[in-house]
Amino acid sequence: MESLILIILVIMPGVWSGNWKVTYTDQCALKGTSAVIKCEYDYPFGHIVTSVAWSKALYFSGKWRQVYLTGLPSPPDHFKYVGNTWGDCSLRINDVQHNDEGHYFFHFATTLDRWRSKTSARLSVRELTTVVQPSTVTEGDKVSLTCVSGCPTPVNIVWFRDGQHVPNPVFQAGREDAGRYHCAVQGQEAASSASVALNVQYAPSNVTLLMSPSVVKGSSVTFTCSSDANPPVTQSGYRLYKDGHFISSGQNHTISDIQPSHSGLYYCQAWNNISRRGTSLINSTEVHLDVQYRPENITISMDPPYAVEGSSVNLTCHSAANPATDNYTWYRSTSSSSSSMVYVSSGQVLSLPSVEASHTGLYLCQARNTVGENNSTEWLLAMEEKTHGSWSLPIVAGIGVSLLLTLVLALLLLWLKQRTHAEKKQPVYDFRLSGRGSSSSASEDLSNRIYANIHVSPSSPPVIAVPDVTPHSQRKSRHGHDASSAYEDEVTYSTVTITPRNPHRTYNSRSAHDSRSKSGENDSSVIYASLA
Structure with a gap:
């Protein structure tokens, strides 16, 4: 019995101290965690603790009042006494919130008296704060994560990105690292910080050009360019190229009336001012646009170009089409006034091994592919004899x-x-010599004529050798006249050669003239020269 009393006395600290007192330790708690306010109390000898309680100081109507925790609206087990009735008065607060912050007081009663502490324990409530430095980076830059608690007590921090655990708070950012980050207390992950976004910028990637790869002539085609980029590529950041030549800018480009000339290789270029490996212009893969159309420009050629009865003739049909023409059909009309055509054969070449009269007529070729069909103009086959x-x-x-x-x-x-x-x-100059003396007769006509051949030199004026048959008196007067007019008119010089009728007979023009003048005879022996 004495041993039992001794054990009880040892356990009960109030027995030894004999003083009324309560000792607290201020506590800093993180929002969402559980906090324990450390507390110890003592009382005089002979007292047995019968009840314990905690209160909180609240401000009402301009006064501070102490309200028991049991009277505060709170979830179940939010406040829990974790002490005992002989010295430990610790209080646990679960899922600490900001309204739990304040001053707390401990009360206890014994079999002989009751006690309310004069001092209080202060509870401070803080939150975890996430700091991402820098919050906006270019792909490849370094990022550092820091969690600030606000409480001096060291805590173990864990990191999450969009709910996924992040093993290292310092890393080199990639585009996959973009997201919202928050920190939490290890083991109490419900107590987490507000999330902070990390923005990782990067050049366009996965640049894609969308269009219909096979279209029919005359239809409408829309080119659409897209990419994965941060910041997103704007309208002016997209450009469309055909065979390396710029077409237009913008994310969409429409051709309302597509033509075969629009066929080619197209690609899209994206730009958002962020470079990747030294370049900021990123191209899509090339897409081939194939414009299909039914047969066009259908013509007929014939070999040989004319048909002879019994000979062979080949009629060949030519066309332009995409895809290539895969079916040719030949028709013939035997009457030019008839609009109905008769089927002849199929194939690009129509062969007539032996042309007959029944083969003549108008021929027409019909070309067809998967897009459609078209007809040629009529070709007249006529047979020759x-x-x-x-x-x-x-x-x-x-x-x-x-x-x-x-x-x-x-x-x-x-x-x-x-x-x-x-x-x-x-000019032909004819010099005639006429004689009318007793020795001349009327029968002498052509035989009495003396012809002179005149040769004109074109280069320099020649000297004219003409027998002087002019009377002396006339020569004097003519000489004076010629001298005066030599400078007025242009003189043409000629060489005149006179051959007499009788080569053995010579004429002395001067003596003949004198004798005829004395005798009074007519001047029949005078040689006249006339120049034109």
Whole structure:
């Protein structure tokens, strides 16, 4: 019995101290965590603790009042006494909130008295704060995460990004690291900080050009460019190119009436002012635009170009199409006034091994591909006579050569005629010598004529050797006249050679003139010279 009393006395500190007192330790708690306010109390000998309680100082109507925790609105087990009845008066507060901050007092009662502490324990409530430095980075830059608690007590911090655990608070940012970060107390992850966003900027990637790769001529086509970029590529940051040549800017480009000339390789270029590996212009992969159209420009050619009865003829159909024409059909109309056509054959080449009269008529070729079909213009196949056909070309060639030779000969004759006419028009000087004496007779006509050939030199004026047959008196007067007019008119000089009728007979013009003047005879022996 004495041993039991001794144990009780040892356990009860109030027995030894004999003083009324309560000792507290101020506490700093993080919002959402559990906090324990450390507390110890003592009392005099002979007292047995019968009840304990905690109160909180609240401000009401201009006064501070102490309100028991049991009277405060709170979730169950929010305040929990974790002390005992003989010395430990600690209080645990679960899921600490900001309204839990304040001053707390401990009360206890014994079998002989009751006690309320004169001092209080202060509880401070803080929050975790996440700091991301820097909050906006370019891909590849360094990022550092810091969690600030506000309480001096060291805590173990863990990191999360969008709910996923982050092992290292310092890292080199990639585009996949963008998101919202928050920190929490290890083991009490519900007590977390507000999240902070990390913005990782990067150049455009996955640049894609969307369009219909196969379109039909005349339809509408829209090109759409897209990319993954931060910041996003604006409208002016997209450009469309065809075969390396700039087409337009903007995310969308529409061609309302597509033509075969629009076929080619297209690619899109994106830019957001962020460079990657030294370049800021990122291209998409090239996309080939194939414009399809039904057969066009359908024509017919014939080999040989003329048909002869019994010979072979090939009619070939030509067309431009995309995809290529895969079906050719031939039709024939035997009457030019008939609009109905008769099926003949299929295939690009229509072969007629032996042309007959029944083969003549209008032929038409129809070309078809997967897009559609179209018809050629009509081709007239006419058959020529065999003999006519075999000799028509040589005859026509002969006639042409004959006409050419005739024309050349006519031009040559005309040229010769004009040349002869020109020669006849050149000046011919005829000097006639007439004699009418007793020795001359009327029958002497042409035999009495003396002709003189005049040769005109074009370069320099020659000296004229003309026998002086003019009377002396006339020569004097004429000499004076000629001298005065020599400077007025242009003189043409000629060389005149006179051949007498009788080469053995000589004439002395001066003596003959004198004798005839004395005798009074007519001047029949005078030689007249006339120049034109």
